[in-house]
Amino acid sequence: RKEVEQDPGPFNVPEGATVVFNCTYSNSASQSFFWYRQDCRKEPKLLMSVYSSGNEDGRFTAQLNRASQYISLLIRDSKLSDSATYLCVVNMTHNDMRFGAGTRLTVKP
Amino acid sequence: SAVISQKPSRDICQRGTSLTIQCQVDSQVTMMFWYRQQPGQSLTLIATANQGSEATYESGFVIDKFPISRPNLTFSTLTVSNMSPEDSSIYLCSVEDRGVTDTQYFGPGTRLTVL
Numbered sequence: 001r002k003e004v005e006q007d008p009g010p011f012n013v014p015e016g017a018t019v020v021f022n023c024t025y026s027n028s029a030s031q032s033f034f035w036y037r038q039d040c041r042k043e044p045k046l047l048m049s050v051y052s053s054g055n056e057d058g059r060f061t062a063q064l065n066r067a068s069q070y071i072s073l074l075i076r077d078s079k080l081s082d083s084a085t086y087l088c089v090v091n092m093t094h095n096d097m098r099f100g101a102g103t104r105l106t107v108k109p
Numbered sequence: 110s111a112v113i114s115q116k117p118s119r120d121i122c123q124r125g126t127s128l129t130i131q132c133q134v135d136s137q138v139t140m141m142f143w144y145r146q147q148p149g150q151s152l153t154l155i156a157t158a159n160q161g162s163e164a165t166y167e168s169g170f171v172i173d174k175f176p177i178s179r180p181n182l183t184f185s186t187l188t189v190s191n192m193s194p195e196d197s198s199i200y201l202c203s204v205e206d207r208g209v210t211d212t213q214y215f216g217p218g219t220r221l222t223v224l
Contacts, residue, residue, distance in 0.1 A: 032211045043201055043215040044152065046110075087151060091211045099151040 003027065006088050006100035014108055017078045021103050023071040023088030032091040033064055035073045037084045038102065044087055047073075078107045111136050111204050113216035121222045122192055129188045130219045132202035137182035140205035142213065143175070147198045155200075158185040192223045 006023045013019050025033075033050035048055065050062040050071050061074040071090075075082055088100035112135040122128050132141065141158040156164040156177055164177035179185045189196050199220050203213040 034212070041220075043218050046212060046214065049212065097154065097211075097213060099153075101151045 003092070003098045004088055004090050004100040006086075007103045008101070009103040009105070011103065011105045012108060013078055013105070015078055015080060017107075019075050019078060019105060021073045021075075021086055021088070021105075023073075023090075023100055025069050025071070025088075025090040025098075027090070027092045028066075028069060030069075030090045030092050033062075033071050034089040034091075035060075035062055035071075036087040036089055036099075038087055039084045047086070075105075078105075080107050080109065083107050110206055110214045111138060113202065113204060113214060115202060115216040115219050117219060118217065119220040119222075121224060123224055124193055126192055127188055127190045128192065128221060129186050130200055130202075130221075132185045132187070132216055134183045134204050138204040139182070141179060141185045142203045142205075143177060143185070143187045144201045144203060144215075145198045146201060146218070152201065155187070158187075158202075189221065192221075194223045197221055197223045 003026050011019055035047040036044040037047045038044040048057050048062050050064045052064050054063045059076045063072045083106050085102040085104045087102045089097055091097050114133045116131045143155040144152045145155055146152045154167050155170045156166040158164050158177050158179040160179045174190055176188045199218045201218045202216045206212045
């Protein structure tokens with residue numbers, strides 16, 4: 001089993017759609033969780049941290065289920081500018097970050 | 110968050126040569142990391158650059174191939190030695206945000222092509 005596994009994608013959705021990305025991780029002792037966004041030929045940029053209680057930032061909602069070792073990212077009202085690759089990142093122990101393979105999203109007019 | 114720069118931004122190198130990549134941060138940081146991102150793949154940690162001591166390498170990466178320097182809290186270098194086409198990749202440095210535990214921010218990356 002991979003340490004961090006994401007939906008393979010790609011996701012092609014129309015503007016305004018709601019899309020959900022799923023991610024599972026193998027190490028039950030993992031400590032912190034993140035979603036990063038990576039645009040083509042750019043570095044990954046932190047989108048949001050993921051907390052046990054779930055957290056929301058505008059159109060983006062992240063959820064964590066420790067019992068199921070599952071993380072999700074929901075994007076509401078998709079914009080063209082949301083097109084990117086979304087990376088699920090799990091911190092196994094302090095500063096031992098493992099990256100998922102990424103899920104590519106394309107939002108179309 | 111810290112502002113991170115890398116040099117060079119890209120390079121095309123001949124097989125058998127070496128390239129040193131520089132990473133500069135605009136503030137002092139304790140933790141600096143080097144990653145590789147091969148075409149179409151996600152990021153793989155090469156090593157943690159420790160200030161004042163040898164870097165800590167991940168499985169599959171060795172100091173002879175990827176020597177790392179960390180002379181101070183704002184600067185690090187990664188050398189890709191004796192390059193082969195398989196080393197063609199994007200190399201990224203990252204730093205831990207001291208204000209937010211376990212959160213890393215990335216430099217713009219160095220795109221390396223080995224012919």
